[in-house]
Amino acid sequence: MLNGRLYRVAFVPFLFALAIAAFSLGSRPQPYISTLAPDAFEGAPAFAELQRLAREFPHRRPGSPGDEALGRYVAQKLEGLGGAAGGLPADAERPGDGLLARLPAGATVIDMSSSDPARTKVLAGTLAEAGVNLVPPAITIAGAGVLALGVWPRGTSIVLYALLGWSLLVVVIGGIGATSHWILDTSVFHQMASAPAVPPHWEADGVMAAIGVAGALIGGIAFQRRDLQGE
Numbered sequence: 001m002l003n004g005r006l007y008r009v010a011f012v013p014f015l016f017a018l019a020i021a022a023f024s025l026g027s028r029p030q031p032y033i034s035t036l037a038p039d040a041f042e043g044a045p046a047f048a049e050l051q052r053l054a055r056e057f058p059h060r061r062p063g064s065p066g067d068e069a070l071g072r073y074v075a076q077k078l079e080g081l082g083g084a085a086g087g088l089p090a091d092a093e094r095p096g097d098g099l100l101a102r103l104p105a106g107a108t109v110i111d112m113s114s115s116d117p118a119r120t121k122v123l124a125g126t127l128a129e130a131g132v133n134l135v136p137p138a139i140t141i142a143g144a145g146v147l148a149l150g151v152w153p154r155g156t157s158i159v160l161y162a163l164l165g166w167s168l169l170v171v172v173i174g175g176i177g178a179t180s181h182w183i184l185d186t187s188v189f190h191q192m193a194s195a196p197a198v199p200p201h202w203e204a205d206g207v208m209a210a211i212g213v214a215g216a217l218i219g220g221i222a223f224q225r226r227d228l229q230g231e
Helices: 012-022 043-056 065-080 097-102 117-133 135-151 153-174 202-224
Strands: none
Touching: 117 135, 135 153, 135 202
16 A cells, blocks of 8 residues: 555655646747837938037036026927936036035036935835835745744744745746646736836735735634644
8 A cells, every 4th residue: 555654755746847847838928019210210321420529518517507408409309309317407406506606717526426316206206116015925924934933833944935936836847838828827926026127016925925914814823723732
């Protein structure tokens, strides 16, 4: 008679083969194509335009008359193409104008700022959202662990490692080839948006957080009602 306890290690490779075969249930993905028209960008004329601007505006130190003239020229070109030229008005006070006015002649200024303060503030908000986007999957996994601890204490590690391993396997193998979306949806990592590259999916994050909290509550209640002496 076949004893499963003796041969369970031999069945592990079959489980991996079954998991890999499950990823082939979907159709082959379509090749990536560019949305840019072939003739939308012409490299040679653009390079020639840059060379011409370098010759006509050789002195382009920030805040200098040459820099202002180049900015006005580019703004006129953009307006002629139907775009909107942004920026500060010509008579507006620019950041650092007072500092530059107090510097002695011939002083060297090294600008180590990566962007303007407004852009930095927007970037900080985007990174904060990306950080918050990592919390719901952790809540879901923690809730599953508490639920397993309350219902099946000896299998807590099995449940957690199975959930983590399966979610990671789905994301890794699913990104290689065609995979059914039903299988991809079983991974908590797939439900998490790739922020800050894309906006977070707050609806999916809310569902994952709710599942984790519900699992933790149920697991806590089940753990309190267990007979700990019988384990």
